[in-house]
Amino acid sequence: MSSSKEHHLVIINGVNRGFGHSVALDYIRHSGADAVSFVLVGRTQRSLEQVLTELHEAASDAGVVFEGVVVPEVDLAHLNSLDSNLARIQSAAADLRYEAARSRRTITKSVLVNNAGSLGDLSKTVKEFTWQEARSYFDFNVVSLVGLCSMFLKDTLEALPKEQYPEHKTVVVSISSLLAVQAFPNWGLYAAGKAARDRLLGVIALEEAANNVKTLNYAPGPLDNEMQADVRRTLGDKEQLKIYDDMHKSGSLVQMEDSSRKLIHLLKADTFTSGGHVDFYDE
Amino acid sequence: MSSSKEHHLVIINGVNRGFGHSVALDYIRHSGADAVSFVLVGRTQRSLEQVLTELHEAASDAGVVFEGVVVPEVDLAHLNSLDSNLARIQSAAADLRYEAARSRRTITKSVLVNNAGSLGDLSKTVKEFTWQEARSYFDFNVVSLVGLCSMFLKDTLEALPKEQYPEHKTVVVSISSLLAVQAFPNWGLYAAGKAARDRLLGVIALEEAANNVKTLNYAPGPLDNEMQADVRRTLGDKEQLKIYDDMHKSGSLVQMEDSSRKLIHLLKADTFTSGGHVDFYDE
Structure with a gap:
């Protein structure tokens, strides 16, 4: 095969279900890449293997060359296993780069999708949170993200240095x-965590622009998924609860596939402002 | 004395030097309160006692009734001592409320000023940070803030319940x-931490509005102080470094007193939008 074709190496966490799963499938179907190498990061081996099988099928249907590696038993909530998990993800990416090289393919784009995350306890207001809860929340949703982004950027830019691979993105x-951009009651930790993540990627966008790195904060909308069902079960604020209940009953929650397709189209078009925040509802 | 006069109970951390020190002095001079009870939180007993003496003098000059308690040896970077430190701050506030009651004064406003914070390592870009550095940063600058805000809100609203003290703010x-609102290179942790804090206070503003609680994120500008000198010594980004160096040389860094006075005027006027972000340079 020609090395001029698009070959993407994609790392997604929380890919075993929900939105991560939907993003992975749509990446294969709609990214426009001729070949995709996937590092699938998640908790249980079994569900990751199932996703891998589905992705193989989707790739076959779409005529996309596909390779996938699963990295199971990764729980980003536990920082004591973060270093070893980052090493495993890094090693899986190295394996996929080696496979690509063996097939005489040039990796044209490396993508990290940080999809894993938690809601926090939505029954509580900020004054009801202990600092211990806040710490667990930030460990999982922000600190581990710093570790993951840092590993991914260093690893990718070392493996595919700009001097040697000027076209690589x-x-x-x-x-x-x-x-991340608008406050609502009972979302204290979640909102603070998302705001921190947004700003972190905003800084990376500036720091790494000369290395052909772009970042994107994508707000997928109120998705019709298990996490939204958790929101409806636990949210303490009655006003918002009614809005989400009404959206659920009237079928106006966002379908995961609609939102993941929008994300993949954004990545494909590559016209988004690096470091910015894009919402599903944005034009 | 009449209980209709303004008596404020104010907790400030990082008050031993720099901007916190300036805010404390200007609170006494410009808040318009007839009496101020201060909980001065910081690291070394000696410097806190010095500040306390200065505040006594400033209060005497301004004709303000003043009472102050120091809570020394508080380092918010260490979470293992956070609970005991929060308990000490809470106890100091209780003492001041007791003193006010003994003098037949009604506390009309309780204020927490979260001034303590750290820069992080400005020589590094995000990809150079370890998750351990990120964790220390968020522990100090965000997690401890959640603990402090949570303690302060619970304590204040229990001590001065709205039903009994409808005028208390x-x-x-x-x-x-x-x-917090704009990304610049080399400020990854700082920017993410400030964004998280801003959003957290935005959520509190909504959650506690019915309890006469307001929140304010105040950006004091590039202050002519020790922290700015640290910035000039450590910042890795040459372009920003030149800007700060030029500001320093031309004397256009913001004077601490100018900025703290603006903050106190904002608090006094009380017309700011709760949960919002106000910059020194804003009209």
Whole structure:
């Protein structure tokens, strides 16, 4: 095969279900890449293997050359295993780069999609949170993101240095939220965490622009998924609860595939402002 | 004395030097309160006692009734001592409320000023940070803030419940930064931390509005102080470094007193939008 074709190496966490799963499938279907190498990061081996099988099928249907590696038993909430998990993800990416080289393919784009995250306890207001809860929340949703972004950027820019691969692009995506830019009651930790993530990617965008790195904070909208069901079960603020309940009943929550397709189209078009925040509802 | 006069109970951390020190002095001079009870939180007993003496003098000059308690040896970077430190701050506030009651004064406003914070390592870009550095940063600058805000709000609203004290106001201030709203290279952790703090106070503003609580994220501008000198010594980005160096040389850095006076005037006028971000340079 020609090395001029698009070959993307993509790392996604929380890919075993929900939005991460949907993003992975749509990446294969809509990214425009001729070949995709996937590092699938998540908790249980079994569900990751299932996703891998699905992705193989989707790739076959779409005529995309596909290679995938699963990195199971990764729980970003536990920092004591973060270093070893980062090493495993890094090693899986190295394996996929080696495979690509063996097939005489040039990796044209490396993408990290930070999809894993937690809601925090939405029954509580900020004054009801202990600092211990806040620490767990930031460990999982922000500190581990710094570790992951740092590893990914160093690893990618060392493996595919700009001098040798001037055409290679690197993209870091964070699954963000409206809460990153607008406050609502009972979302204290979630909103603060998303705001921190958004700003972090904003800084990376400036720091690494000369290395062909772009970043994107993508707010997928109120998705019709398990996390939204958790929101409806736990959210303490009655006013918002009614809005989400009404959206659920009237079927106006955002379908995961609609939102993941929008994200993949953004990445494909590559016209988004690096470091910015884009919402599903944005034009 | 009449209980209809303004008596403020103010907790400030990082008050031993720099901007916190300036805010404390200007609070006494310009807040318009007839009496001020201060909880001075910081690291060394000796410097806090010095500040206390200065505040006594300033109060005497301004004709303000003044009472102050120091809470020394508080380092918010160490979470293992946070609970005991929060308990000491809470106890100091209780003492001051008791003293006020003994003097037949009604506390009309309780204020927490979150001034303590750290720069992080400005020589590094995000890809150079380890997650351990990120964790230390968020522990100090965000997690401890959640603990402090949570303690302060619970304590204040229990001590001065709205039903019994309908006129009592509560204000939470966070010393923020332009970085909370705009990204610059080499400020990854600082910017993410400030963004998280801003959003956290935005959520509190909504959650506690019915309890007469307001919050304010105040960006004091590039202050002519020790922290700015640290910035000039450590900042890795040459372009910004030149800007700060030029500002320093031309004397156009913001004087601490100018900025602290603006903050106190904002608090006095009380017309700021709760949960918002106000910069020194704003009209």
